[in-house]
Amino acid sequence: MAQAGKRKARKGSAEAKDIIVLDQVSKSYSTGAPALNGVSIKIRRGEFVFIVGDSGSGKSTLIKLLLRELVPTSGSVWVNGEDVARLKHRKIPKFRRNLGIVFQDFRLLKDRNVYENVAFAQRIVQVPNREIKKNVPAILSTVGLAGKYKAKPKQLSGGEQQRVALARALINKPAILLADEPTGNLDPKNSWEIMKLLEEINEKGTTVLVVTHNREIVNAMKKRVVTMKKGVIVSDEKEGGYIDED
Amino acid sequence: MRISTFFYTIKQGFVNIVRNKWFSLASIATISACLFLFGIFYAILVNFQHIVKTAEEGVSVTVFFDEELSDDKIRAIGEQIQKRVEVRDVKFISDDEAWDEFKAEYLGEYGDAGFTENPLEGSNSYEIYLNDVTMQSALVTWLESVDGVRQVNRSEITANALGGINVLIGYVSLGIIFILLAVSVFLISNTVMIGISVRKEEINIMKYIGATDFFVRSPFVIEGILIGLLGSIVPLVSIYYIYTNVIVYIGERFQILSGLLNFLPVEEIYATLLPVSVGIGVGIGFLGSIVTVRKHLKV
Ligand SMILES: Nc1ncnc2c1ncn2[C@@H]1O[C@H](COP(=O)(O)OP(=O)(O)OP(=O)(O)O)[C@@H](O)[C@H]1O
Numbered sequence: 267m268a269q270a271g272k273r274k275a276r277k278g279s280a281e282a283k284d285i286i287v288l289d290q291v292s293k294s295y296s297t298g299a300p301a302l303n304g305v306s307i308k309i310r311r312g313e314f315v316f317i318v319g320d321s322g323s324g325k326s327t328l329i330k331l332l333l334r335e336l337v338p339t340s341g342s343v344w345v346n347g348e349d350v351a352r353l354k355h356r357k358i359p360k361f362r363r364n365l366g367i368v369f370q371d372f373r374l375l376k377d378r379n380v381y382e383n384v385a386f387a388q389r390i391v392q393v394p395n396r397e398i399k400k401n402v403p404a405i406l407s408t409v410g411l412a413g414k415y416k417a418k419p420k421q422l423s424g425g426e427q428q429r430v431a432l433a434r435a436l437i438n439k440p441a442i443l444l445a446d447e448p449t450g451n452l453d454p455k456n457s458w459e460i461m462k463l464l465e466e467i468n469e470k471g472t473t474v475l476v477v478t479h480n481r482e483i484v485n486a487m488k489k490r491v492v493t494m495k496k497g498v499i500v501s502d503e504k505e506g507g508y509i510d511e512d
Numbered sequence: 513m514r515i516s517t518f519f520y521t522i523k524q525g526f527v528n529i530v531r532n533k534w535f536s537l538a539s540i541a542t543i544s545a546c547l548f549l550f551g552i553f554y555a556i557l558v559n560f561q562h563i564v565k566t567a568e569e570g571v572s573v574t575v576f577f578d579e580e581l582s583d584d585k586i587r588a589i590g591e592q593i594q595k596r597v598e599v600r601d602v603k604f605i606s607d608d609e610a611w612d613e614f615k616a617e618y619l620g621e622y623g624d625a626g627f628t629e630n631p632l633e634g635s636n637s638y639e640i641y642l643n644d645v646t647m648q649s650a651l652v653t654w655l656e657s658v659d660g661v662r663q664v665n666r667s668e669i670t671a672n673a674l675g676g677i678n679v680l681i682g683y684v685s686l687g688i689i690f691i692l693l694a695v696s697v698f699l700i701s702n703t704v705m706i707g708i709s710v711r712k713e714e715i716n717i718m719k720y721i722g723a724t725d726f727f728v729r730s731p732f733v734i735e736g737i738l739i740g741l742l743g744s745i746v747p748l749v750s751i752y753y754i755y756t757n758v759i760v761y762i763g764e765r766f767q768i769l770s771g772l773l774n775f776l777p778v779e780e781i782y783a784t785l786l787p788v789s790v791g792i793g794v795g796i797g798f799l800g801s802i803v804t805v806r807k808h809l810k811v
């Protein structure tokens with residue numbers, strides 16, 4: 267027990283600079299070919315990384331492994347110093363609070379207004395009400411949504427909904443922001459605005475991982491680009507671009 | 513848990529009920545029906561017991577002695593009777609007292625009806641009150657075997673009948689209440705389950721953000737408890753109203769029976785009924801929801 271603890275601590279500190287480490291990770295669903303096949307990657311604290319690739323290449327599977335929604339069939343996944351696959355069930359909530367998560371379909375609580383959707387993330391971590399009252403307006407103005415507190419998700423445009431989701435993901439100051447196609451449902455203007463926000467967040471120190479199909483943005487932003495194909499990483503470039511199929 | 517989290521959870525419990533209002537109402541109605549029947553049975557049962565007990569307290573065995581038996585012997589037998597486990601109280605009635613009582617009860621204005629001497633001379637007796645009417649037979653058998661005892665008067669029929677009805681009512685009401693409780697647990701469980709399935713997506717979102725099992729589950733448990741609580745208030749209020757009116761009505765309508773039927777005051781009924789009903793309501797609400805949440809909300 268003590269030994270295991272030591273080993274864990276050593277691994278955690280050795281990789282303190284690498285906030286995400288995947289080592290020979292494979293993931294098979296019950297049917298079909300493996301969604302991930304021997305993926306190894308290191309992401310440093312404070313990096314901004316695009317993950318691109320064809321539909322079905324395993325990008326979302328990768329994100330789900332980082333979230334501990336899935337566990338790898340083999341290999342190890344380390345996130346923020348935790349061996350994710352070995353995380354005990356009751357420790358998962360606490361682990362996830364270090365991650366901000368944004369999806370293509372926003373995933374807001376439909377019957378609650380903007381304020382409550384964002385405040386919700388703080389209620390979960392038992393922030394006192396008077397602090398929530400300060401934090402929510404602050405984060406909403408960061409994402410450019412000041413003044414829409416009372417609107418329900420239905421009354422907002424896609425871009426606005428994604429800002430709410432982003433505000434919710436950021437309010438607890440996560441170490442890592444994971445975004446799975448955050449601009450998939452947005453027009454070019456809103457897509458750019460969301461990407462710019464992600465970049466700003468990254469500049470303040472948060473590690474940002476963005477899965478996207480948006481070629482234009484990837485090519486323009488000059489960030490690290492990891493390209494996947496059929497469950498393997500086929501390229502990983504420091505200031506990469508979107509690799510065209512064929 | 514922080515105060516604000518506590519209130520938030522309670523509030524979400526209410527929100528759950530309102531959003532799921534038809535199922536919540538159905539559950540509340542079932543619990544109400546169950547606790548209403550429970551309350552009625554309970555009120556009838558305790559009153560019945562009370563009436564029976566009052567009646568039983570009046571049930572007595574009277575022992576008469578051979579006329580020539582000496583006072584000392586009679587006193588000795590009295591002491592023996594007093595020692596029996598069946599016996600609650602023994603009262604000695606001298607022949608003179610018996611005559612006075614007879615005169616007062618049956619002759620009234622006719623005075624002594626021409627008797628100059630006590631016609632009941634030598635009819636000394638003991639009036640024996642029992643701890644439990646069902647013990648009467650045993651006592652009577654023993655008394656009849658005692659030397660010097662001339663006659664034993666008893667009231668057997670009432671004793672057995674009262675004891676039997678008492679037990680029967682107890683079992684029947686227990687059975688009905690048990691069935692109703694099972695139905696209530698089932699309904700609450702269903703209500704919570706529907707709530708969970710309607711909010712699957714929302715629960716998933718909560719989990720992504722890092723909500724603990726406890727945080728996700730507790731509003732549903734609160735929902736169950738609130739349903740149970742609301743379900744117990746309705747019958748408690750209505751039974752209170754009905755009970756107080758019915759005893760007044762019976763008291764006025766059947767004045768002849770007023771000596772026989774003396775009802776317990778509503779306060780005495782509620783001293784037990786109130787905590788028990790609320791306890792049962794909250795208990796089945798808690799049980800129904802916690803079981804469902806554990807089974808269907810694997811967070
Ligand atoms: N729950 C599942 N059960 C079985 N197979 C799955 C499941 N989820 C994903 N897959 C399969 O795993 C592979 C990778 O899926 P994944 O969702 O990771 O792709 P993706 O790169 O995110 O695609 P897209 O760009 O379309 O979102 C696909 O072949 C998919 O069919």
Ligand SMILES: [Mg+2]
Nearest residue numbers: 325326327446
């Ligand atoms: Mg995907």
